[in-house]
Amino acid sequence: MESIQDRPCKCSRLDCLKSELEHYWRHIDLVHVLVLVISPVFLCLATQYIHFQRQTALWTLFLFPVGNLAITAGYHRLWAHKTYHASLPLRYFLAIVGAGMFQWSILWWCTHHRSHHRYTDTNRDPYNARRGFFYSHMGWLLFPTPEKWGAVDVSDLKKDTVVVWQDKYYVPLARMVSMLFPSMVAHVGWNDWQGGLLYAGAIRVYLGLHFTFLVNSLAHWMGDQPYGDKFTPRQNLLVAIITCGEGYHNFHHVFPSDYRNGVHWYDLDPTKWFIWSCEQLRLASQLSRIPDREIEYARNLMLRMSCAGPDTYTIPLDSPTMTWEEFERQAKAGRCLVCIAGFVYDLIDFMHDHPGGPKLIQQVVGKEATSVFYEEFHHSPHATNLLASMRIATIHIGRSRNKTYRMTNT
Structure with missing residues (x-):
């Protein structure tokens, strides 16, 4: 159920501003204030004394996309969303290079990102876009309230040996990869360890942080919403360019289990091509792709709504009936059955593909989960349509509260 803290604020703008300032x-x-606010002052001063050599510039330009791919293909699409499987060498590569982007460990990053997807645009969302551009960009780091952020299941990550290893040795890895390695290469290659440290190291990492932050802020603020307008994520080409494809954020929030963000061949999504290339080299496998019919359904639904307003779709009662007692008996016998709005769904084939993890489904097996599906998690029209494909029966009308359910995009 929706909690009080998730309801829209009804106070005046002045009161909201006062409350926000008090929160800050x-x-x-202090750690993030030092990194994000104070450090750029010293970096700007250092550029007045350290010349930006041509070789160092080329080295910096090379490291930018490599580091970004470690976040987008590794932290985000591999570990946070499990959109594909990666071989052990690829996982170690992404974990090591990703540590050098100074975005904390995989476990820390994915915990907050999964919470963002599960509680999007509510006060339990760590970088809630409805609190304003500044807050979703970096205010949530400068003035955090982790005790209010929503809990998520990361048990799968805690069983991943690479994730555990990187979390344990994150600090030395981050220092070595972000600063020492770029400086060492510049020193050995063209005798410019200072430029390597400043430009290929510190400044590159600092800009990389803000490029990633723009996915949380600008991509929730500017752009179109061709796949769903229930939440704030949008398609933003500028963000896609500077983050190796993460700017197709509206598609990503509607279809988080797809390894692609830019679904069309012409979309600027280098990360999907990197993952696809890894598959060709047998470094990656089981790439998750949402069927084209589901993507087209989401687009057509948005077009119909923009032309005629929200539609209500009624699922016909053409499936076999099942008594509540039979539903409970089969669930206790081991079947992954869930009842939502009077319909019975077998989720066994979908359980491990669920964006929130299999544990969330296990918690409602054999139960009536209408409020969980429609009110607590606010699933998208795509999720509702996908759910309909797994329906196996209708609960006997005498035990069902609803004969049909609504598919709306409100």
Whole structure:
């Protein structure tokens, strides 16, 4: 159910601003203030004394996309969303290079990102876009309230040996990859360890942080919404260009289990081509792709809604009936059955593909989960359509609250 803290604020703008300022004053994180606010002052001063050599510039330009891919293909699409399987060498490569982007460990990053997807645009969303551009960009790091952020299941990550290893040795890895390695290469290659440290190291990492932050802020603020307008994520070409394809954010939030963000061949999504190339080299496998019919359905639904307003779709009662007692008996016998709005669904084939993890489905097996599906998690029209494909029966009308359910995009 929707909690009080998730309801839209009805106070005046002045009161909201006062409350926000009080929040900032009480929750200052000095580490992030040092990294995000104070450090750029010293970086700008250092550029006045250290010349930006041509070789160092080329080295910096090379490291930018490599580091970004470690976040987009590794932290995000591999570990946060499990959109494909990666071989052990690829996982170690992505974990090591990703540590050098100074975005904390895989476990830390994915915990917050999964919470963002599960509680999008609510106060339990760590970088809630409805609190404003600044807050979703970096205010949530400068003035964090982790005790209010929604809990998620990351048990799968805690069983991943690469994730555990990187989390344990994150600090030395981050220092070595982000600063020492770029500086060492510049020193050995063209005798410019200072330029390598400043430009290929510190400045590159700092800009990389803000490029990633733009996915949380600008891609929730500017752009179109061709796949769903229930939440704030949008398609933003600029963000896609500077983040190796993460700017197709509206598609990603509607279809988070797809390894692609830019679904069309012409979309600027280097990350999907990197993952596809890894598959060709047998470094990656089981790439998850949403069927074209599901993507087209989402687009057509949005077009119909924009032309005629929200539609209500009624699922016909053409499936076999099942008593509540039979439903409970089969669930106890081991079948992955869930009841939602009077319909019975067999989720066994979908359980491990569920964006929120299999544990969330296991919690509602053999139960009536209408409020969980429609109110607690606010599933998209795509999720509702996908759910309909797994329906196996209708609960006997005498035990069902609803004969049909609504597919809306509100």
